[in-house]
Amino acid sequence: xxxxxxxxxxxxxxxxxxxxxxxxxxxxxxxxxxxxxxxxxxxxxxxxxxxxxxxxxxxxxxxxxxxxxxxxxxxxxxxxxxxxxxxxxxxxxxxxxxxxxxxxxxxxxxxxxxxxxxxxxxxxxxxxxxxxxxxxxxxxxxxxxxxxxxxxxxxxxxxxxxxxxxxxxxxxxxxxxxxxxxxxxxxxxxxxxxxxxxxxxxxxxxxxxxxxxxxxxxxxxxxxxxxxxxxxxxxxxxxxxxxxxxxxxxxxxxxxxxxxxxxxxxxxxxxxxxxxxxxxxxxxxxxxx
Numbered sequence: 001x002x003x004x005x006x007x008x009x010x011x012x013x014x015x016x017x018x019x020x021x022x023x024x025x026x027x028x029x030x031x032x033x034x035x036x037x038x039x040x041x042x043x044x045x046x047x048x049x050x051x052x053x054x055x056x057x058x059x060x061x062x063x064x065x066x067x068x069x070x071x072x073x074x075x076x077x078x079x080x081x082x083x084x085x086x087x088x089x090x091x092x093x094x095x096x097x098x099x100x101x102x103x104x105x106x107x108x109x110x111x112x113x114x115x116x117x118x119x120x121x122x123x124x125x126x127x128x129x130x131x132x133x134x135x136x137x138x139x140x141x142x143x144x145x146x147x148x149x150x151x152x153x154x155x156x157x158x159x160x161x162x163x164x165x166x167x168x169x170x171x172x173x174x175x176x177x178x179x180x181x182x183x184x185x186x187x188x189x190x191x192x193x194x195x196x197x198x199x200x201x202x203x204x205x206x207x208x209x210x211x212x213x214x215x216x217x218x219x220x221x222x223x224x225x226x227x228x229x230x231x232x233x234x235x236x237x238x239x240x241x242x243x244x245x246x247x248x249x250x251x252x253x254x255x256x257x258x259x260x261x262x263x264x265x266x267x268x269x270x271x272x273x274x275x276x277x278x279x280x281x282x283x284x285x286x287x288x289x
Contacts, residue, residue, distance in 0.1 A: 236279025
């Protein structure tokens with residue numbers, strides 16, 4: 001079965017803020033069908049972060065032939081989950097994930113507590129017939145006692161409750177090979193994030209090669225201070241082995257979607273995703289339907 005290509009709506013956040021209906025219409029015109037939401041205001045907004053009622057959004061999706069296949073929730077709080085899950089179910093979404101996590105350097109107990117929390121979130125989702133998935137950046141690949149935080153999380157969460165959305169770009173920027181991690185946890189991965197890294201980027205491809213120290217206590221201020229927009233480029237214009245990633249993805253039993261996520265671009269949001277769409281069409285083993 002081909003890997004379905006979709007879009008993480010964070011890629012068009014500025015356009016959505018200007019006009020959600022017009023942006024969704026253009027996304028549909030470009031041929032994207034499968035969407036992942038990015039709600040960064042989940043403490044007050046039950047939905048996708050732009051204050052759109054669920055019934056209205058469901059109608060827009062239906063009219064435009066769009067389908068929601070996941071949603072990032074930030075902050076991720078147990079007391080907010082019932083309302084958030086109600087909304088997601090109403091718009092046809094059957095799984096949610098975290099946005100970003102930080103772990104005090106060397107604090108294994110903190111990681112284990114978060115793993116327990118993810119199990120709780122996963123259980124609340126499972127009780128509704130939904131799934132919870134974990135989305136990574138590069139800080140999960142710092143080691144504690146010889147184990148990557150990422151590994152600790154996956155080894156201490158229930159595989160029936162906590163699944164994986166692997167961001168192949170950020171695995172690469174941690175100095176790791178995403179294909180090796182895909183092969184290590186084939187049963188857990190349900191979504192992929194894909195972007196590209198420019199050959200002429202101002203930073204090395206590994207964040208731990210002089211951008212941050214492998215022993216730094218990485219938190220949001222540090223993360224934001226070293227994140228360089230020039231280290232992102234449209235699909236097919238960079239150096240990531242995207243066809244190899246697709247080939248591996250096709251062997252994973254529960255993986256259906258590869259989602260374009262364009263964190264930054266020198267182009268307008270909608271022009272950027274159009275350029276990536278055009279490049280995606282050169283790859284084999286993918287589908288838009």
